[in-house]
Amino acid sequence: MMGIDAQSNTAPDYKIWVVSVAELSEDGSTFSIKFGLLNVGIDATSQAIIQLYSLSNVNQIITQATVAPLRRNEVREVVVSFPVRILPAGEQVPLGVRVLLQEEASSTLLDNNASFSVSVPLYVGEQIISIPDTPPVVRPNTSSSSRLPEGVIRIPIINVDVDLNNNEQRALFAGILGGICLLILILIWMVRVLFRKTPLFGSYKPPYSATSQYDRNSTIGRRQLWQQHAQNNSVQYPCRQGTYHARKLLLGVNGRYLDGWRITALRMMQYDMYGRITRSQVLATARWVKLLNKTAHRGGRLKPKQIARRVLPIARWMSKQFKKRLAPKTALLSVALDVRLEGKHGEVRIVFELHDCQQGMPTLLDQWDPEMVIMGRTLHESYTYTISGQNNTETYRQFKKRLTGDIQQALTELCQVVTVAYPEPIITATNFLNPPTHPTSTPTQHSMNAVSVKTPTSPITERVIVEIPTDHNLYSAQPPPPMIEGYSDETQQHTPMDDDRQ
Template sequence: MIRTRWLMMIVMLWVGLTAFASRAQGDTLLIRSPSSRLSDDGRSIIVELDVRNDGNVATAASIVRLFDERGVELNSAPLMPLEPQTRASVVLFAPLDRLPPGVRSNLYITVGLDTLPGGTLTGRGNIASIMVNAPPLVEMPPAPLSTPTPTSILNIPLPVQVDLNDPVQTALAIGIAALCLLLLWVIWVIIRLTRSKPEPFGVWQPMYPAPAVIDPNTTDGRRYLWQQHAQSDHLPMPCPSGSVIARKLLIGAGGGRFDGWHIVGIRSGRYDQYGRINRTHHTMGRRAVRRLDRAARRRKLNEKAALGAARPVARALTKDILKYSDKRSAILPIAVDVRFKGERDLARMHFELWRCAGGEWQPFDSWTALPTYSSANDAVEQFGYSFYGQRHGESRRAFARRLEGDLTRVFAALVFKPAAPPAEEDTAGHPPMTEVRVPEAPSTARQRTVEPPATEGGTPVP
């Protein structure tokens, strides 16, 4: 019981001392130099003042408050304890929406007081008053009910005003934008058509000059007829004994292989007993074509380098063939065409006749011909090869591996073989050519029967 009384006495003593200290501090804190000005945004009045401590050391923080004439608090700011004879600046804000507009108002500033006391307020250092002028309200004209707002499309200023709230104007703007997009698309298509290169593969026929009179019983006549059957510069192996095959070589005016000639396209497709199947045709990209063209025109190219240059092209072509093949077309033979273009006055064509004897190909006739130039002042020539399709019981992976190997060997032979014929006909080692020694060129039907069968190394396409 005694302990409880002591505790109550201690609490009452502490409350009394705190109130006394606050009262003493409030009496010694004096407000000096109050001033007012309008804020930059025009929404409030800024009241600036200094608070000075003329008494002892302040032990607690105080609060500076701003009241209107009715005693309603408008704003407050904390004041940290001050040392004797020191001062601090305080800034208070009086919102204009809480003051009467266009009237001079008297505002009161207090330090250490929670409310504005009644009675006479003059003569007390911790209370000060200041007169402020609240600006009058400016009435804004009412906004129109509907005002067209300038708009823009894709941040491009328009010369006319479009009201997007009007459905008619909105539909008209959408129609104009769609028409502009259509015109841009047409212009883009025209530019692509005018600047795009023509497809390397079109309708092609052998462009060899025909003699004035084709007599199949003369050497020139039979040579011309044999030119129609030369598919490429490739000699298929093995060769049936007694068979005859014609091959063509692309040379330049000086006899150099592929001088004046460029590879411009590679095409793959399928064929059956009735001929080519157009829907299976696919043209390779220009990157692989340019790579094979550079390798074909290189002078010093050994066998290893030729295989290295041909393998990426063969791999890409194999992927294209498998991509455009289904189960029905996979078993059909594959035709590969290599298209060349020759420069005027530089491109030449050399033909050779080979006969199979003793399981080997032996040459027995050759001649050089000038190609016929097209209207574009260039010569167009084509090599054709054929390969087996997917065999019975062969998996797709094994077929792809075999086809890639066959294509690699054919392309490597195309860019590697040093087949530069002499400028003049070489008759050394055999009797002079007569009309009897040049065999008769076979017809289309006979060509299919006397041709060696297709091998993995590639054969002429029927």
């Protein structure tokens, strides 16, 4: 191989191959066949001769043609025609073709031959054995060939031949291929951006009654009134003495947090006393929703710092998009962070808890499952977290800087659950001068309880009648009105406190 390559660099080196099968003319008197010719050596200076011969007798020349000199790496197509009657009628005749060039070295003549066969049709008359006097037609390379020699490829559309045996042409081909791949990647990215769908939050109806149909002084009636104030799974600690806080937990039938539930949408929007402000709405894309759902289901095996680190990219993206809709005049409004979840009936549970505050820490007062109103196989629920707007002690820039951290904290609370247990009873004498604000089953005092980040246990069977939520005992940080089907975003929702004011 080293000798052949060295010889090709000092002399022309022609290669010939069959491009197409022999074609019969319309009158059935002439065969036409196309050959490809390539010079892989240096530029030729003399004409070459193409000879067509019979393989049964290589000295029997059927026809021949002359070809002008070829430059280095030049490809040319040659069409050779010969009469049909010089071949026996009705037979499959094997033929050969060779290219002869005086300048070519003898060591490179192995690829100067090619073979093919033609099917001769039946004809009437004597055979003509003599070589025709008319010279064959030679045409330059104007169309792409179907067969190229080894190591040579043709780029479609631009119709350029590349010899991979040449280092310069190989580098050029690699650059063209890299540019095409880069262009394809850019087109794929553009298509994904244009047709990517953002999960819509939509409206929904909770799988339990939103308005109480029972006596307000009964246990079930008061529980239903408290259900409207349970916005998420968070626990208020430290808390203010004498306040109550309701929360809801989305569990699986096995009691594990978020088992069987799937996060389907995430949004942020501002709200005022009349409802949510639609123009400030920001919806998370499917990428961030999937990441949040994955992190939430692994929250039981992660530490709070690990959860906060995983939800930080989501918080940064939501904050960046939300700041585009902010203005100094509207920065004072509170922000609602809504999370939509879905579950299948029979696979999930909804548990409500009511906490009161003793010695600055929350204490479990009551726990119950709501009366479910099943409208279909799929159950829809949501968590709402409140982010305070710009306060009087910070500037507009400081508020925007704080926003990312508040979103991160809310998403971290979503991915974990804090268990609040019943207090251990301590039997003491009844104080008739200062009775408790709510009825209790035994004269007890609440001791300091333990608050831990664990999966909640199954609901306690003990039931306690508690007060109806009023202005003086409800936790001071009011959440935004819930999004319930049948109500407008711009309308304030009805609460049990409205009945007390009438």
